[in-house]
Each structure stands twice: as C-alpha cells, then as structure tokens.
Amino acid sequence: MINLFLRRLMYAVPIAFGVSVVCFSLVYLAPGDPLQTILPSDASADTIAMVKAAYGFDKPLPIQFLKWLGRVMVGDFGQSIATRRPVVLEVTGALYNTSVLALFAVPIAFSTGFSMGAIAGCFPGKWIDRVLTGSAVLGVSLPNYWFGIVLVIFFAVEAMVLPATGMGANGSDQFNFLRWSDARYLVLPVITLSMVPIGIIARTTRAAVAEVMNQDFVITLRAKGLSETAVIRHVLKNALPQVLAVMGLQFGYLMGGSILVETVFTWPGSGFLLSKAIINRDVPVLQGTILMLALIFVATNLLVDLMQSWIDPRIRRT
Amino acid sequence: MSNAMTLPQHPAKEQAAPKQRGYWGSVLYRLRYDPVTVFFGCVVLAIILAAIFAPVLAPFDPYKESIIGRLKPMGWKGHLLGTDELGRDLLSRLLYGGQVSLLMGVVPVAIATVIGGTLGVIGGFGGRRVNTAIMRTMDVFYAFPSVLLAVAISGAMGGGAANGMIALSMVFTPAMCRVAETATAQVKNLDFVEAARATGAGTLTILRYHILGNVLGPVFIYASSLVSVGILLASGLSFLGLGVKPPTADWGLMLSTLRQSIYINPAICALPGVAILIASVSFNLLSDGIRSAMDVRL
Amino acid sequence: MENLSDRGGPAQPLLIAKDLRKHFKVKGGAPGATVRAVDGVSFTIHKGETLGIVGESGCGKSTLARLLLHLIEPDSGELVFDGDPVGEMRGISVNALRRQVQMVFQDSASSLNPRMPVRDSIAFGPHVHGKTKAESSRIARDVLVKVGLKPDLFGPRYPHELSGGQKQRVNIARALAIEPRMVILDEAVSALDKSVEAQVLNLLRALKENFNLTYLFISHDLSVVRYISDRVLVMYLGAVVELGPVNEIFSRPKHPYTVALLASRPSMDPANRIEEPPLTGDPPSPIDPPSGCRFRTRCQFAETVCAEVQPVLGQWNDRDSHIAACHMRDPASGHSRATEVN
Numbered sequence: 001m002i003n004l005f006l007r008r009l010m011y012a013v014p015i016a017f018g019v020s021v022v023c024f025s026l027v028y029l030a031p032g033d034p035l036q037t038i039l040p041s042d043a044s045a046d047t048i049a050m051v052k053a054a055y056g057f058d059k060p061l062p063i064q065f066l067k068w069l070g071r072v073m074v075g076d077f078g079q080s081i082a083t084r085r086p087v088v089l090e091v092t093g094a095l096y097n098t099s100v101l102a103l104f105a106v107p108i109a110f111s112t113g114f115s116m117g118a119i120a121g122c123f124p125g126k127w128i129d130r131v132l133t134g135s136a137v138l139g140v141s142l143p144n145y146w147f148g149i150v151l152v153i154f155f156a157v158e159a160m161v162l163p164a165t166g167m168g169a170n171g172s173d174q175f176n177f178l179r180w181s182d183a184r185y186l187v188l189p190v191i192t193l194s195m196v197p198i199g200i201i202a203r204t205t206r207a208a209v210a211e212v213m214n215q216d217f218v219i220t221l222r223a224k225g226l227s228e229t230a231v232i233r234h235v236l237k238n239a240l241p242q243v244l245a246v247m248g249l250q251f252g253y254l255m256g257g258s259i260l261v262e263t264v265f266t267w268p269g270s271g272f273l274l275s276k277a278i279i280n281r282d283v284p285v286l287q288g289t290i291l292m293l294a295l296i297f298v299a300t301n302l303l304v305d306l307m308q309s310w311i312d313p314r315i316r317r318t
Numbered sequence: 319m320s321n322a323m324t325l326p327q328h329p330a331k332e333q334a335a336p337k338q339r340g341y342w343g344s345v346l347y348r349l350r351y352d353p354v355t356v357f358f359g360c361v362v363l364a365i366i367l368a369a370i371f372a373p374v375l376a377p378f379d380p381y382k383e384s385i386i387g388r389l390k391p392m393g394w395k396g397h398l399l400g401t402d403e404l405g406r407d408l409l410s411r412l413l414y415g416g417q418v419s420l421l422m423g424v425v426p427v428a429i430a431t432v433i434g435g436t437l438g439v440i441g442g443f444g445g446r447r448v449n450t451a452i453m454r455t456m457d458v459f460y461a462f463p464s465v466l467l468a469v470a471i472s473g474a475m476g477g478g479a480a481n482g483m484i485a486l487s488m489v490f491t492p493a494m495c496r497v498a499e500t501a502t503a504q505v506k507n508l509d510f511v512e513a514a515r516a517t518g519a520g521t522l523t524i525l526r527y528h529i530l531g532n533v534l535g536p537v538f539i540y541a542s543s544l545v546s547v548g549i550l551l552a553s554g555l556s557f558l559g560l561g562v563k564p565p566t567a568d569w570g571l572m573l574s575t576l577r578q579s580i581y582i583n584p585a586i587c588a589l590p591g592v593a594i595l596i597a598s599v600s601f602n603l604l605s606d607g608i609r610s611a612m613d614v615r616l
Numbered sequence: 617m618e619n620l621s622d623r624g625g626p627a628q629p630l631l632i633a634k635d636l637r638k639h640f641k642v643k644g645g646a647p648g649a650t651v652r653a654v655d656g657v658s659f660t661i662h663k664g665e666t667l668g669i670v671g672e673s674g675c676g677k678s679t680l681a682r683l684l685l686h687l688i689e690p691d692s693g694e695l696v697f698d699g700d701p702v703g704e705m706r707g708i709s710v711n712a713l714r715r716q717v718q719m720v721f722q723d724s725a726s727s728l729n730p731r732m733p734v735r736d737s738i739a740f741g742p743h744v745h746g747k748t749k750a751e752s753s754r755i756a757r758d759v760l761v762k763v764g765l766k767p768d769l770f771g772p773r774y775p776h777e778l779s780g781g782q783k784q785r786v787n788i789a790r791a792l793a794i795e796p797r798m799v800i801l802d803e804a805v806s807a808l809d810k811s812v813e814a815q816v817l818n819l820l821r822a823l824k825e826n827f828n829l830t831y832l833f834i835s836h837d838l839s840v841v842r843y844i845s846d847r848v849l850v851m852y853l854g855a856v857v858e859l860g861p862v863n864e865i866f867s868r869p870k871h872p873y874t875v876a877l878l879a880s881r882p883s884m885d886p887a888n889r890i891e892e893p894p895l896t897g898d899p900p901s902p903i904d905p906p907s908g909c910r911f912r913t914r915c916q917f918a919e920t921v922c923a924e925v926q927p928v929l930g931q932w933n934d935r936d937s938h939i940a941a942c943h944m945r946d947p948a949s950g951h952s953r954a955t956e957v958n
Contacts, residue, residue: 018458026474137606141598143550145557146591149577153584253463260465260554264577274466275558278473290470294462301461341731341774509727510737513787516685517741517794518714527740531731 004309012302016295020072023291024065027283047081077288082280087288090273093174095255095292097167098262098269100175102254104190109197109254110247116198117205121239122232124210133206139199148192148264155188162187165266189265193258197250204246208239241312248304252297348611355607361600369416378407380414380567389583400586402572403579404565408586412593415567418479419594422561422568423549426483430490431541437491438498439533443506443525453499456492464489468551469558477560486551490544494537501536505529535612542605546598553594569594624699629660630798630830631717632933636683636693642903651902653679654690655854658932661798666824666831668845668862670838670877672899676854677834678722681802684832685719686710698797715745718791722803724783728775734786735760735771741794752793759789762826763819781812785819792823798830806835817844838881842866847935850874853902853910856929860938870940873911909943919943921950 077087156164259271384405471485556570701707
C-alpha cells in the first residue's frame with residue numbers, strides 16, 4: 001500500500017509542477033507587455049514599481065519562473081494589487097468560505113446522486129428509471145448560475161423567506177458556524193451548487209450499475225439463491241470504483257468550480273475572489289487562487305486514486 | 319493464380335442478402351426509431367435555424383432602446399417576450415443572442431476535436447515516448463477544474479469572445495485527446511491491424527484505412543456530448559463578463575445584466591437562462607441518442 | 617507476380633529460422649525479469665510442406681509466428697527466406713517477406729475491421745501492394761470465390777453479419793489476395809465448431825494443392841495437426857522439444873512431453889478412458905524457467921543431469937530426421953535410461 005502511495009505520488013508531483021508552470025504562464029498569455037497586462041491602466045508609479053520588483057521582468061523567463069516557484073513553495077504568493085494584503089491570506093480566507101459550501105453540498109450531492117443512479121440502474125427501462133434519468137439529464141444540463149437566480153426570485157424576491165446574497169447579516173466575509181441565523185444564508189447556494197453534481201453522479205452511477213447488472217456473476221448470485229437485496233449489494237459494491245472516480249472529480253469542481261454560483265450569491269469564496277481578481281486585473285491573486293485550487297484538485301485525485309485501489313484489488317496490482 | 323478451381327459450395331449461403339446500409343446508414347436507421355432523440359434533434363435544428371435566420375425572424379431591432387419601454391411584461395405592445403432593462407425587444411435579442419452563444423459553445427468543441435483528436439491518435443498509435451510526452455502534458459491541463467481553467471485563461475487574456483473560445487478549446491482539448499488516445503490504443507491491439515501490418519502496409523496507410531474509421535465513432539460521440547457543456551461554459555464566461563461586450567446580444571451576458579432587475583420583473587430576467595437550459599438539454603439528449611444508436615456492439 | 621516464384625530451387629528450404637529469441641520485459645516485476653516467450657528456436661520449412669507446431673497455451677507458439685513476420689522484432693536469431701536472409705543488406709526486406717508470407721489469426725472476429733465490408737478488407741492487401749482500386753476489387757472477388765463464398769452475396773457484408781466459419785474463410789481470402797507463397801495459420805481453426813473446422817481444414821488442403829502453398833500450422837489440437845501436417849514441431853516453454861515427420865511423432869514419440877501430450881488425448885473407446893491425467897499441474901513460469909531441461913519439473917524420468925545440463929535438439933535442418941531435446945535420447949548424457957529407451 002505504501003509502495004502504491006509512493007508510486008501515485010511520483011505521478012502527481014510532475015503534474016503539480018506542470019500546473020504551476022501553467023499558472024505562472026497565465027501572465028504571459030495576453031499579447032504585449034506583461035506589465036501592461038497585469039496593471040490597471042490607472043496604476044500609480046508606486047504600484048508599477050512594486051509589481052516590477054515582485055516579478056523581475058527584466059530577467060529571462062526560466063529564472064523568473066524559478067524565483068516565483070521558490071517563493072510560492074514557502075507560501076509567498078506576493079501581494080494583492082487591489083487590497084495590498086498578502087495573497088495567501090486572501091486565498092485561504094476565501095478557500096475557507098468555499099469549503100463551507102462544499103461541506104454541505106458534497107454529502108447532499110453525493111448521497112442524492114448515488115441513490116438516484118442506483119435506483120435507476122436497478123430498474124433499467126422502468127418508469128422510475130426514466131423519471132430519474134430524465135431529472136439527471138436536467139441536472140447535468142442546468143446552467144447553475146441561472147438556477148441560482150431563479151431560486152433567488154422565488155425564495156428571496158417573491159416569498160422573502162431566505163436572503164438573496166451574502167453570508168451573514170452584516171456583510172461578514174468569514175462564515176461563522178456558531179451563529180445559527182447565518183445558516184439561512186447557506187440554503188440557496190448549497191442547493192444551487194448541488195444540482196450539477198447530482199446529475200453527473202446519478203448518470204455515472206446509473207451507467208455503472210446497469211453495466212454490472214449485465215455481468216455474468218449477477219446471474220450466478222441469483223442462481224445461488226441470494227436475495228435480491230444481497231444481489232444489489234454486490235452490484236453496488238462492484239459499481240462503486242467507477243462512481244468514486246467521478247465523485248472525486250466533482251469534489252474538485254465543488255471546491256474550485258463554484259465561481260459562477262459564488263458570483264450569483266456574492267458568497268466571498270475562492271470563485272468570487274477569482275472573479276473579483278479578473279475584474280480588478282489583480283494577477284497575483286488570480287495566479288495564487290488558481291494554483292491553490294488546482295493543487296487541491298490534484299491532491300483530491302490522488303486521494304481518490306488511492307481509495308479506488310483500496311476498494312478494487314484489480315487496480316492495486318497494476 | 320490463373321488456374322481456376324471449383325470447390326463444393328458452402329452450404330449456409332442461400333439466405334437472402336440483408337439490406338446493406340453500411341455503418342452510418344444503420345446508425346441513422348436506428349435513430350429514426352428513437353422518438354426522444356428525433357424530437358430533441360428537431361429542437362436543436364430549430365434553435366440553430368432560429369439563430370441563423372435571426373435577422374429575418376426578429377420582430378424588432380435588437381439594439382433599439384426605449385426609455386419608456388423598459389422591463390415591460392410579455393406581450394406589451396407587440397413585444398412577445400417583453401423588453402429588457404434598456405427597453406430592447408427581448409425575443410429579438412434572444413434570437414440574435416443564440417448566434418454568439420451557440421458559436422462560442424460549438425466552435426471550441428470543433429477545434430478541440432481536431433487538435434485533441436489528432437494528438438490522441440498520434441499518442442495512441444505512436445511509441446511509448448510520444449505517448450508519454452503528449453498524455454502527461456494533457457494531464458496537466460486535466461488537473462484544473464474545467465470552469466476554473468476556462469475562467470483563468472480567458473480572464474488572463476483579457477476576456478472577449480475570441481479569447482473565450484480559445485480558453486474553452488484549451489479546456490476541451492485534453493479530454494478529447496484522452497478519448498481519442500484510448501480508442502486508438504484499443505483498436506491498435508486488435509488482430510486486424512496486425513493483419514494489415516502483416517500485409518506489408520505502412521503506418522500511414524493503416525492509420526487511414528483501419529484506425530481512423532474505428533476511432534472517429536467514439537470521438538464523434540464524445541464531441542457531441544461536449545457541445546452542451548460548451549454552451550453552458552460559454553454562457554458562464556459571458557455571465558462573468560468574459561465574453562462579448564455589450565451591447566452585443568448573448569444569452570449569458572443578457573442574464574448577467576438582467577439580473578439587476580429581478581426585483582422589478584423577475585419573469586423577464588429569467589428568460590435568457592431558459593434559452594440556455596433548452597439548448598443545453600436538447601444537445602445533451604440528442605447526444606445521448608446518438609451515443610446509444612452508435613454504441614451497438616458489432 | 618512472376619518474380620516471386622521459386623528462386624532457390626526445390627531443395628532450398630522456403631524458410632529457415634535459426635536460434636530465434638524473444639524475451640519480453642515484465643511490467644512491474646523485478647528489474648531485469650523477462651518472459652522467455654521464444655528462447656532459441658530453430659527449424660526449417662520446406663517448399664510445399666505443412667509444418668505443424670503444437671504445444672500448450674503460453675508455450676510461445678503465437679509469439680514465434682509473429683517473429684517470423686517481424687510483427688514483433690526478434691531479440692536475436694536469423695531468418696532466411698528462400699535463400700535470402702531477411703532484413704539484411706544482401707537479402708530481402710521485411711516488406712518483401714510480408715508479401716510472400718501471410719498470416720491467418722485465431723480470432724476471426726477481431727482480425728477483420730468491423731467498419732469495412734469484407735470485400736474491402738480483402739482488397740486492402742493488393743491495393744497496398746500497388747494494384748489499382750479496380751484491380752484490387754477484382755482480385756477480392758476472385759479469392760472470395762476460391763474460398764467458397766459468393767462475392768455478390770458476401771462481399772458487401774460487414775464482419776458481424778457473418779458466421780465464425782465464414783469470417784475465417786474471409787480471413788483466408790484476405791491472406792491469399794496478395795498471392796503469398798507461405799501462409800502462417802495461427803490457431804486458425806481452433807475457435808470454430810468441429811463441423812465447420814473440418815470444412816475449413818478441407819478448404820485449406822485444397823487451396824494448398826491449387827496454389828502450391830506452404831503452411832505453418834499452429835494449433836494446440838493434436839488431431840487437427842495430425843490431419844493436416846507433414847512434419848510436426850513440439851514446443852514447450854519457448855523451446856523446441858521434438859521435431860519430426862508427423863507419423864513418426866504420433867506413432868513413436870521420443871520426448872516424454874510429447875508422450876504425455878499424446879496420452880492426454882481422450883480416447884474414442886469408452887472402455888479405455890484416461891483414468892489419470894498424464895500431465896498434472898501448469899507449466900512452470902516462463903519468467904524463470906527451470907534450469908537444464910525445462911520439462912524436468914513435470915517429467916517422471918527426471919534425474920540430476922536434467923537439472924544441470926540443457927539438452928540439445930540435434931540436426932534440426934535435416935528434412936527427414938526425427939529428433940528430441942532429451943537426455944534419454946543421448947547415450948553420452950549420463951542419464952540412466954539413455955540407452956534402454958532407444
């Protein structure tokens with residue numbers, strides 16, 4: 001197991017390196033002078049000097065990259081151009097708020113999606129399968145930024161039972177679990193965020209379960225006289241590795257892909273930070289946020305990989 | 319081989335020849351008997367035609383503003399779907415908006431299919447080193463959540479429709495590459511490819527005659543499923559202000575600007591999202607239908 | 617294709633394989649660990665004969681077939697086709713070899729492109745070798761007739777619209793389309809029903825007569841090999857253990873492995889059923905084959921010498937000789953039964 005862990009880690013490290021290269025090169029994507037790309041047109045001389053010093057644009061690219069990487073390794077992502085605060089603080093604060101959403105969205109999405117898919121897969125072709133599969137397609141195709149707005153219209157504008165935006169009564173930007181009244185702010189973003197993963201996981205589970213159902217060993221189990229619940233238990237266990245892979249991806253999306261939903265609800269998470277950084281042309285924050293989110297994504301995938309091989313002995317061998 | 323020979327005729331051959339359709343013919347044949355797919359195929363067709371013929375179909379000028387006619391309800395003074403926050407006819411803007419939204423969703427998929435598909439076939443058919451070089455590079459881009467990568471790239475490039483399409487192409491290419499690589503590697507190990515090599519055929523000939531035909535199917539299926547994602551992501555980028563610039567009509571951008579007015583006329587504000595949803599669902603179900611029609615094991 | 621006709625004269629063997637070797641690296645195994653799939657195999661195939669190769673699954677038969685066509689590059693060894701060394705400056709190129717030697721695979725389904733009508737699969741070979749589209753499809757029609765399939769009925773069909781036997785006929789047609797001199801049949805009839813198998817075997821025999829073909833016939837089925845072969849080569853764990861004329865091998869086998877193989881055939885006489893299998897257990901792993909004689913771990917006559925010295929085959933390039941790589945056949949080996957068994 002340790003051997004396997006090391007081998008997967010060996011695979012993840014170059015990926016993480018590549019990810020940092022991509023994040024670094026984001027500054028150079030736009031044509032023209034990177035300084036102009038980075039800085040807002042009305043930047044003060046002070047800001048220009050600061051950015052120049054931080055980036056060392058006079059040096060050759062590989063040197064610039066290594067210097068940047070060296071600083072990033074010790075947690076120094078530079079300063080936000082907009083707020084002048086260290087990027088690390090901005091990003092970690094935002095990540096905390098995003099993980100609050102994920103903390104609630106993940107169990108809801110995973111359990112709902114898995115149950116929907118499992119039920120549909122156990123009754124392929126029946127009306128319940130059609131209904132569930134149809135809803136799953138709707139979930140997958142849902143523009144969640146629109147769905148968030150619709151929820152706001154119904155529950156905040158029309159019924160006025162839930163707050164439309166923000167995360168606390170007085171515009172706080174750090175979620176407080178101890179304040180019960182803040183829970184109301186969670187409801188709409190969490191529901192919105194869960195819809196797409198529910199659809200994706202339901203579809204994957206449905207496909208995996210239906211596929212396993214067709215395998216010969218299921219006939220053997222039934223021929224042995226196992227009860228239908230026991231058969232289904234076997235089937236679900238065999239379908240799990242495939243579902244787990246998709247769940248890992250979805251976890252990563254929930255951590256990083258919530259940018260649209262956070263923007264709709266002005267939830268001060270990593271996605272919202274990112275969209276602010278884009279509007280403000282705040283490249284250090286942009287780079288830092290994306291790098292952190294991508295690394296979390298890589299780590300999640302590593303974890304899922306390990307869990308999969310723990311469940312599925314066939315993967316463990318290779 | 320000039321000497322003629324006669325052999326006893328094979329016994330099991332007096333049956334009538336089945337109607338020859340070819341592979342794609344049989345796919346179409348199966349599609350015709352799938353009402354759901356046919357229906358959503360028609361919806362997709364209608365959406366595309368509506369976007370193309372927007373100049374003919376649109377009842378009003380999509381850019382004509384009206385100070386007194388802002389955010390009017392459906393049916394007001396001939397505005398079937400009402401007016402937006404600047405008093406422009408919403409139906410006309412939705413028709414025109416489809417042009418940009420569909421284009422931004424479909425073009426990146428097409429680009430990614432060509433680039434990613436080519437890289438994937440090369441990676442799957444080439445040696446181990448080529449494969450490692452291509453696939454590990456793709457893995458790096460795969461390590462970003464797709465929305466994030468699209469936002470990051472188009473944001474860093476300064477937004478705009480063209481940059482958005484470039485960003486989305488970069489998001490889809492690695493996924494496309496993986497699909498093509500897997501399909502190629504699977505086909506490559508089948509006996510008929512070895513048989514073709516044994517015939518003395520060169521690599522390019524084998525690729526052209528034996529690999530491509532078998533890889534195109536999975537690639538096409540995957541590309542069709544990406545279109546829906548493409549439309550969703552493209553509208554998402556526009557929603558964040560990374561797509562076309564106002565006053566150009568685009569579903570995502572319209573949703574974003576109308577969003578400010580949900581307290582005045584919520585029903586109108588939600589309409590652009592309905593357009594996105596209908597397009598995305600229809601493309602998705604059409605793609606599902608194509609998949610099951612093509613996925614028949616031979 | 618007149619230039620491809622007999623060059624070396626009737627006495628020149630069509631194909632000489634000398635000391636062919638192929639070791640595969642073991643993925644994820646100990647560093648340096650290799651599967652010795654083919655480990656020093658030598659034999660000759662003479663013009664117009666059928667050489668049968670038998671052995672258990674995993675003994676390297678199929679790898680050997682692929683080495684002969686350079687579908688897999690051999691690690692070492694020599695191939696001489698009709699007097700010309702293959703892949704060398706003075707000899708013939710691999711491509712030229714592939715034009716004269718064709719192969720039919722076991723899995724009739726996966727050896728045909730599922731997206732191509734079978735007539736196109738057949739026409740592909742001639743087309744590759746420079747024939748025009750029209751010529752190629754005419755050839756495809758001709759060979760379809762020759763393998764007993766009506767071109768108009770079967771030509772336009774896709775592989776999944778054919779039965780196993782029909783598919784294998786198409787595969788044979790595909791091999792014959794470029795007018796080879798030799799055909800390697802790798803378990804070509806093994807996946808077919810017995811009745812269909814017999815039809816295809818008869819077809820193969822007839823085709824051989826008509827086109828002066830030479831066959832290398834690989835199978836694990838002894839009775840099929842006996843039916844079609846002129847000479848037989850027995851393989852065990854990547855090496856040749858016995859080689860000789862078919863009647864000799866079947867009536868007076870020399871190697872204990874061959875004896876065991878023959879004894880493991882079910883008897884047609886119910887009174888004479890096999891009570892105990894003559895061979896028990898699986899063959900040892902080809903990753904780390906036994907020292908000396910590979911068969912010693914399953915051989916009832918194994919002695920110390922068998923573990924120490926690897927027995928040699930002997931005069932493998934002699935057409936009529938019946939030889940076995942066994943110490944009991946070598947009076948000088950020091951095996952206690954070396955003299956009495958002869």
